[in-house]
Amino acid sequence: MADAPRTPPLDQATRHWAFAAGAASLTPMLLQLPNVMAGTIAACAIAVAALAWRQPAHSLIRLLLAVSLVGTVLALSRFSFGRDTGCAMLAAMLAIKPSETATLRDARSLVGFALFAPFATFLLDQGPLSLALGLLATLISLLALQRFADVEAGDTSAPTLRHRLPAIGRLVAMGVPLTLAAFWLFPRMATPLWGVPERALARPGLSDSMTPGEWVDLMNDDTPTLRVRFFGAAPRQEQMYWRGPVLWQFDGRSWTQPGWYRNLPVADTEPAETRWDYEMEVESTDRRQLVALDLPLSAPAGTRLSIDHGLWAEHPQTTLGRWRVQSAPPRRYQAELPQTLRHAALELPPGYNPRTLALARQWRAEAGADDAAIVQRAMAWIRAEFAYTLDTPLLGRHAVDEFLFDYKQGFCEHFSSAFVVLMRGAGIPSRVVTGYAGGYRNPIGNYWLVRRSDAHAWAEVWLPDRGWVRVDPTAAVAPERIYDTLEDRAPGAGMFGAAGGVTPLLDMGDWLRRGWNDFVLGFNAARQQDLLKPLGMDPLGGRGLIALFGAAGGLALLWMLWLSTREPHEADPVLRAWHRMDRRYRRLGLGRESHETADDWARRVATARPDLGRDLLKLSHRFINWRYAGTRTGRLATHEQHDLVRALKAHRPRPPGERR
Template structure:
């Protein structure tokens, strides 16, 4: 006889919950799974149902090997590899589906349930938001219900009581989970996970054309949130630097090799800084967002030569860091001209009208500040327009923008102004980042989204260093003072490609309040849960307990865990309710054992009547039930010698023979 026949069969209710759990597990992965995996699961689920109905047979070994090889080939064809995060998750989900058709015993079902828990965890690699965390409780509950259903008890034969028991077990685990979350040491990852291949890197790039910024401005994707300690700066001061672009090839601005060097920038803090914390969303890049001039003491955060901040590795999950920024400082006031070559670079040819105009401006305004002011007045006085729909330009893009189209986005104005300043001999560069943000009054934090992407200009002069200037403000001041939506109100192009975005309906008060409330919940989730890392844990525990070290943390963890487990044991076993009479104590266990199988003792029902009713309901165990009841009556009411151990043995024999083989004696 094969081992599969020796193992108990899978009950119907457990199989039902397994199918429900598999569907719930796969749903969060739909965004990055190839369609053939969904078809594979539907086919396997249908096959499993037909096997249960005894209309088809189990797959042969050759068929199982062929299915596995076909799944591996499908993963390789759709992902180009069998290794890596994305390919590994797809292969895991495919194996999760294929395991369904070979289920023969409870042991196979147990393997599938444990595999399901692991698949739930992998969904957090792609989405760890509050909504994703709340949703994960559904597949976990269904998997627990399937696990309970494997026991074949009368309770497990009913779906809703099974689900209620699963939810109760989940609730009982909650205190221990919270204890481990607060006190267990926050260990770094044992390995690095690469960004999934099918997830495009979001946000700014290390090179830029005007069209790139315009494309970002069509998205309402969250980039980061910022919370200030004290009063926040005015909106016109919220220029969030991300990276500096110094090289221009005639069409595209990109970073110069200088940025890759880690020389410390030359500046000294002065005045009162802004102190704030930032939660940056996963972007696949390693640059951070901060106001000028920024400094951070966080581990892994470095200040670059161009006054931007970068992280030690690409940001593949939300990252929280503390920053201080000094807005009024001299930056690189005494640089040698040899170090400014990248900020004077221009293509050898192209845009002749702009170069000639720059020389004219230089002759009329020899001082850099005066020339910059003349450029700003030119943008303000002439018929330039701020738009997301600029007309196309040819090879001489700067000339055509300045003297023909005069319609563009912030990157057009920043790029053109930087070109003219360089042509006039003034070191200048483009700064890419974000401007502004929406203040959430509920949580008192700023939300910065992709449509807040912005570009501005920095120019250098001896003794004064780098000075920031924004030509967009001269053309469309409402963009800086109020935001992109107001700046584009005339052409109705704000989030035109996202008609269902709630940000388009901020004028609807109740809908806007719901949106702000949800944003506040997500911000709290990222700040207090996802952002609860080693430094935050140490600060919290030191605030509670004072000095904190590894020994004290271990003692608190073990002591707190022991206390919680003790309280849980008291709640479950209720020793204060234990019967003092040893015979009655065993009869109470007998009652609870049968009650777990759907046979509770009725009011005013005697031991013999109760045993006879149970024997009729459980005919295979009728002899053991009657034997226990007769022994109890003989000892409790007759002249037989008291022997509670005899009742213990009879109760143990009864329990072993019941379908649900309890490991603990009912107390």
């Protein structure tokens, strides 16, 4: 059996187009991967492109590249499988794919495989930057495919980008109306038919555990975590404590959430008269735990409250979420503490922090039964002798002892952890609360922005007749003892969200991102039902949406049919004028037949209409010379072109017998 014919080898220009499409498709994916992994894959992609710039790499080199890069990706992902690992593997394969690009068929395979990357990026991020880079990658890929088609057809010329873009624009214009109709009108379900795979690498943010000293990277991350719009009065910035995971269990090093308390009934509260009504736009976290202004009065639809007023969603938050919540500061919070909870809020691991426990017992003996006096004494001690800094040493086994008696410097994790251990040692039920503190008010959109750098930890102690009371030992540090803060490391972000350095340009950028979230990412099934509500129409049901989508889709298909049958725009002005003149003759029944040359057509017209033939023959000769025999360049050629276009436009055949 004869060997199948091979596709033609690649010339350098076509190879470069294929590589450009691969690089453009890889870029948005790399921006969403962890820095070390993205840098490794990018370095490999650059090395492979340099190696295969003129010819494909040897098969042994390709094998070594594939094995080493796959092994590196798996090692960096700690051999965990999920969305991150799958996308990283796709990026790695795309990075080494150019090494085997030798023929036109290989180039098509490279571009086709590359197009998976920008679409897979949306599994990790749905922001406007990812969309813009994905569209750019798609445009470059279409241009590359057009180049491949020209080469396969034997056209070795190199049309300019200006000449290629109209054809690409025509293809895009065909698909955009149907795409928009499907996005806005195709009936959406409240929940998808299938789940999105879990992420292998956890997103930075609040978790259900806290180890003092491990939040430095999080507190240096200015990525937005939620945007809040208040309906009515907003609390003062120092009142904005966004309650997140409540940590009860301490093993001597880390604080964690227990599993037993989540299904217990919500603790009773007596809210104060102050009410805060607000809507939170929460960035995806891949976790079920949400935050809410301390304390939420009730759980919005799709969420529930735990016994300690932690807000939990029914499903992991893999996409942007929007929640309408009401909160109020408590006048009393669980005034009666059950014995099981009291025991959990006093438990300490044996064999840790003996100096702290000795001090706590001493204070208890001196204060008697006055728990509030012990709390005030601890806060006064912190205010007088402790300092705030992010530069903290790694603490040892007795971490609380070392912090309270040796270093006396740290940030919110150290203060809250040590304070709760001290209170428990004195017999006061207490727990650690993590979340965010403060925020930045964007004056452009009049909403509050809370970043990951606003992460904070504080304490809650249980006092008789009052219940749980918030105590923030970090805020007690005297201002003159605050040495190293986030303002020193990242201007415009602070522990309490003071963003005085944020420029109007950044405000505008975040406001635009919020608009994107609201207009695109927040367009869910409920909002789709109310799509025509501004026009005074009732909410659309499933049948109404299907009917509307069918009508819009039918119009979009008619638009595609019209564009596909319409003659493409001619880039050459001389040809455009020639075809326009042909259409004028066609209206007289003398149009040029598809098999006729320009000269044959002019002679046929001269036989039928001698009054038109002489001028048409002159124009046809000029057109033939310009089209097939023209050798002039520069200004003279441009002048001749303009003169011929004017002559073709001016020639207007008239019906028989009509006087000029």
